[in-house]
Amino acid sequence: MAIRTVTHLNFRGDARAALEFYRHVFGGELVAISYRDAHAAQDESEADQIMWGQVASANGFCIMAYDVPSRLAWSPGEIPFFVSVRGDSAEEISAYWEKLMDGAVVVQPLAPSGWAPLYGMIRDRFGVTWVLDVESQQAR
Structure with missing residues (x-):
């Protein structure tokens, strides 16, 4: 299962x-x-x-x-969640990053990090925070 x-x-x-x-x-x-x-x-x-x-x-x-219907309470909160997209290559992650940039705010620029070959964080035009990275050998 x-x-x-x-x-x-x-x-x-x-x-x-x-x-x-x-x-x-x-x-x-x-x-x-x-x-x-x-x-x-x-x-x-x-x-x-x-x-x-x-x-x-x-x-x-x-x-x-x-x-969420207007009859229900709803507040997106400050940082209620992140959506993580982890790929195998810098090319794949960079392509997603470029498309998500449409109307977005960069929280953390896409660049190599201490834990991933490429990592970045972006808040899209809908207020959703995305974490994009290339999976490292340690994460496998």
Whole structure:
């Protein structure tokens, strides 16, 4: 039996745009079900927001997202989580980094570090903090 973890991101009206952006960055298939699609809309103004969404690619990347309805409390917090993307090569990680840069703020520049051949941290235009690195031999 095998399990895997998938980061699930919570938004307030931006889930579709975020998932489309992540599909652009990482490739793969986007599946999105709105509250309207699921016959679960409690507020007509939020009916087209995402109740469940996912981007999954053949290389193993997978992320889920949804829009928290306005009837529920929601605060993104200061640093509630990081999404870590670990690759095998500098070329792969650099390509993701360049695409994530669209509207982003660099938290830690992409560069060699003491624990990884290449490491960087970026906060994307949706407020999600991404850690990108090339896996070192110690992490295997």
